[in-house]
Amino acid sequence: MARDNPGLSRSRRIDASQADEPAGKARSLAPLRLIFSEALRYPDKVAYALLALMVTAAATLAIPAALQLVIDRGFADGGDPGSIARWFRYLFLIVCVLALGTALRFYFVSWLGERVVANLRLKVQQNLLRQEPAFYEANSPKEISSRLTSDTAIIEQVVGTTLSVALRNVLIAVGGTIYLFVLAPRLTAMLIIAIPVIIVPITLFARRLRSVSRASQDRVADVGSLITETLSAMAIVQAFTQERREQDRFAQAVERIFDTARRRILIRSMMTGVVITLAFGAIVLLMWRGAVAVTEGTITGGTIGSFVLTGVFVAGAFGALTEVYGDLLRGAGAADRLAELLRAKPQIAPPASPQPLPVPARGSLSFRNVHFSYPTRPGETVIEDLTLEIEPGETVALVGPSGAGKSTLFMLAQRFYDPDEGTIRLDGIALPSADPAEIRQRMAFVPQAGTLFSGNARDNLRYGRWDASDEEIWEAARLANAADFLEALPQGLDTNLGEDGTRLSGGQQQRLAIARAILRDAPILLLDEATSALDAESERLVQDALARVMRGRTTLVIAHRLATVREADRIVVMDQGRIVQQGTHSELLARGGLYAKLARLQLDPAGPDAG
Numbered sequence: 001m002a003r004d005n006p007g008l009s010r011s012r013r014i015d016a017s018q019a020d021e022p023a024g025k026a027r028s029l030a031p032l033r034l035i036f037s038e039a040l041r042y043p044d045k046v047a048y049a050l051l052a053l054m055v056t057a058a059a060t061l062a063i064p065a066a067l068q069l070v071i072d073r074g075f076a077d078g079g080d081p082g083s084i085a086r087w088f089r090y091l092f093l094i095v096c097v098l099a100l101g102t103a104l105r106f107y108f109v110s111w112l113g114e115r116v117v118a119n120l121r122l123k124v125q126q127n128l129l130r131q132e133p134a135f136y137e138a139n140s141p142k143e144i145s146s147r148l149t150s151d152t153a154i155i156e157q158v159v160g161t162t163l164s165v166a167l168r169n170v171l172i173a174v175g176g177t178i179y180l181f182v183l184a185p186r187l188t189a190m191l192i193i194a195i196p197v198i199i200v201p202i203t204l205f206a207r208r209l210r211s212v213s214r215a216s217q218d219r220v221a222d223v224g225s226l227i228t229e230t231l232s233a234m235a236i237v238q239a240f241t242q243e244r245r246e247q248d249r250f251a252q253a254v255e256r257i258f259d260t261a262r263r264r265i266l267i268r269s270m271m272t273g274v275v276i277t278l279a280f281g282a283i284v285l286l287m288w289r290g291a292v293a294v295t296e297g298t299i300t301g302g303t304i305g306s307f308v309l310t311g312v313f314v315a316g317a318f319g320a321l322t323e324v325y326g327d328l329l330r331g332a333g334a335a336d337r338l339a340e341l342l343r344a345k346p347q348i349a350p351p352a353s354p355q356p357l358p359v360p361a362r363g364s365l366s367f368r369n370v371h372f373s374y375p376t377r378p379g380e381t382v383i384e385d386l387t388l389e390i391e392p393g394e395t396v397a398l399v400g401p402s403g404a405g406k407s408t409l410f411m412l413a414q415r416f417y418d419p420d421e422g423t424i425r426l427d428g429i430a431l432p433s434a435d436p437a438e439i440r441q442r443m444a445f446v447p448q449a450g451t452l453f454s455g456n457a458r459d460n461l462r463y464g465r466w467d468a469s470d471e472e473i474w475e476a477a478r479l480a481n482a483a484d485f486l487e488a489l490p491q492g493l494d495t496n497l498g499e500d501g502t503r504l505s506g507g508q509q510q511r512l513a514i515a516r517a518i519l520r521d522a523p524i525l526l527l528d529e530a531t532s533a534l535d536a537e538s539e540r541l542v543q544d545a546l547a548r549v550m551r552g553r554t555t556l557v558i559a560h561r562l563a564t565v566r567e568a569d570r571i572v573v574m575d576q577g578r579i580v581q582q583g584t585h586s587e588l589l590a591r592g593g594l595y596a597k598l599a600r601l602q603l604d605p606a607g608p609d610a611g
């Protein structure tokens with residue numbers, strides 16, 4: 001039965017090689033281009049930030065130079081207080097420049113970081129809104145939302161901190177090394193040999209420390225999930241008297257945290273010892289060589305003081321750069337994952353020159369020889385050679401066992417998917433030739449569970465038509481039998497319905513969804529009748545509202561109740577993706593077969609196969 005299918009090539013999974021590792025690293029820094037191009041949209045801010053960076057790097061290097069002058073000139077003048085004060089004034093001036101430059105750098109660089117992240121979030125969300133449902137089947141919303149939150153946070157850090165740290169340290173490292181050569185070429189040559197001797201062991205320790213720190217965090221996370229699990233099932237734990245076992249499990253997890261933490265602090269202590277020995281050892285060595293040179297009269301005391309301080313700055317800069325590279329790679333990984341979301345091209349998009357739908361709308365819908373399987377399950381035919389013509393104003397009830405393909409027809413009608421074969425037309429226009437937005441404008445969809453958004457009742461009602469006046473909203477609410485409960489809400493239409501409209505009952509949510517569809521006033525109504533059991537009164541109110549909204553519109557209703565089916569002009573019975581019977585209630589009853597069987601079971605819930 002399954003036709004040969006291009007299969008996975010249709011799947012919309014974005015290349016998420018690192019998807020399981022939200023904070024994973026990229027292999028190269030190339031993806032950072034995305035961040036740069038976004039930042040370069042603000043050339044003035046980039047220029048200010050770079051200027052501030054250069055000024056602060058220069059000011060940092062000027063401190064040792066000033067120190068040299070303080071020692072050599074200030075003290076050399078025989079300790080004349082006026083002369084000493086002058087050189088200290090210069091030193092203070094440099095400090096002021098450094099402070100101002102650092103403040104400005106922080107402002108502009110952080111501004112850029114926040115702006116880049118804001119722009120990327122906006123762009124990604126815009127692109128996400130264009131993707132069809134197949135995209136969200138292949139890419140979990142959880143994973144996407146993590147990209148929009150944790151990955152953007154990483155980028156914010158990269159732009160706001162890492163890049164400026166990197167740039168500043170490159171400037172200090174290069175500028176400082178040149179300055180060192182100018183000060184004392186022979187000592188500098190010694191220093192250059194000493195730097196790797198210091199840096200290499202530190203880097204090795206740091207790497208080890210990072211992996212143990214990560215393990216440490218993982219162990220803490222384990223305890224977190226363990227405690228949530230136990231707390232949320234406390235009644236079960238106690239009912240099965242498993243307190244002892246839970247205590248042991250928890251104790252083991254806590255001890256694992258302690259063990260990794262102990263490894264971490266051991267490495268950290270060793271690293272501190274080694275760093276101090278090497279770094280200060282090198283300084284002592286240099287000072288000794290310097291002191292010898294001073295006594296020989298080849299360099300001044302100021303030079304040696306300045307040299308040591310610059311050396312510390314340069315070594316610090318190299319150290320920071322080794323750290324920064326890892327962070328930049330992490331940023332590149334984050335940028336890469338966001339770029340994937342930006343690059344994703346919707347498969348269902350308006351054609352270059354969309355064919356306009358006829359005006360006024362008629363409301364006819366036609367399916368011809370439609371074959372379809374979902375992209376995520378290419379081998380499984382869901383709709384098979386289905387032909388169905390729905391006339392303007394007609395009410396067609398779709399009935400059939402669960403999984404027959406009824407909801408799929410709704411998805412196809414709204415062009416959330418394209419059929420593999422066959423054509424679907426709205427008012428005579430094949431769906432792919434029209435703009436999908438225009439197609440959906442002509443349809444009002446009432447889902448089984450009235451999807452509500454956090455916000456007030458008014459906004460939930462006019463979700464499909466934002467210019468609706470309060471009079472129109474109340475009119476729709478009355479038609480949908482929703483006015484009574486809406487009036488009873490504490491602040492009427494301004495009442496916040498809370499997330500998912502949890503403050504409304506199932507029946508009320510359905511009536512609200514019906515009112516929304518009435519306001520939308522579209523020529524075609526797609527109605528997925530709720531299977532959830534309502535009490536008799538709610539059921540009557542919903543039924544009554546539906547009868548009114550169907551009037552004068554083409555209606556396709558997935559029917560679960562005999563009452564709805566009886567009112568339909570035509571009943572289409574589906575099974576395994578095919579139409580197996582068509583006719584009115586009495587015709588089909590007389591004919592026997594699947595419909596008669598379903599009707600005997602009262603059609604409800606979704607059929608004999610329903611769980």
Ligand SMILES: Nc1ncnc2c1ncn2[C@@H]1O[C@H](COP(=O)(O)OP(=O)(O)OP(=O)(O)O)[C@@H](O)[C@H]1O
Pocket residue numbers: 137374376377382400401402403404405406407408409606
């Ligand atoms: N997004 C999807 N991806 C893959 N398969 C799907 C998807 N949605 C539905 N299916 C499968 O397609 C078949 C038809 O599903 P559909 O929801 O159209 O049936 P239905 O007749 O509306 O059933 P019900 O009354 O239970 O909602 C089922 O086998 C279902 O498992």
